[in-house]
Amino acid sequence: LCPAPDTFDFKKFFEMVGLKSKSNDDVKKVFTVLDADNSGFIEEEELKFVLKGFAKDGRDLTDNETKAFLKAADKDGDGKIGVDGKQ
Template sequence: MRSSNQSAGATASSTTSQEFGERICCCHLRWSWKASWRGCRMSMADLLNAEDIKKAVGAFAATDSFDHKRFFQMLGLKKKSPDDVRKVFHILDKDKSGFIEEEELGFILKGFSSDARDLTAKETKMLLAAGDKDGDGKIGAEEFSSLVAEC
């Protein structure tokens, strides 16, 4: 039989695990106890080369210069596995809705580098038009994968 200290220690340990809620997700990074695999806290630098990210974001620093095909090519996204492309999609899906909505598209460069600029309304609409294959006003994971594959 356990002593009250052992029992309390076990409870405290369990409580601590639940409070912090750290587990390892499918991508081997920490995630919240209540999060789904889509809630995995991963950064673009975990999936893409940091120097490629810097060059790609820098290439589109000027207003109205964004070209998603060239941007994705510079990042090397087309060469990534379908699973990695899906992970990039989930990082960009900030509200974890399963879609990248127009508002989120406007911040796509910031998804790769926090100090990047926002897309203009024109650039955002062009990206949405290129990626929204079913016309629902948002880009789903499969649409995103298709958009990357077209590069």
């Protein structure tokens, strides 16, 4: 779950943690855990710690990994991820 820096693949990560097959309610629960400031969005600084939310020995994502993950998940280009993928 904790690959070497700059090797994180968010698609493989979603498959490994089973988010692809989870219900919307389960995905919202995970979203709530990652949304540390309860803003209703996962911002770049929260996304950096995503691995720590799934494994106690998880590492921080590198800046490059975080930006690539955010870009892939940020459907409206506002620099943050909404629970439904929208603003």
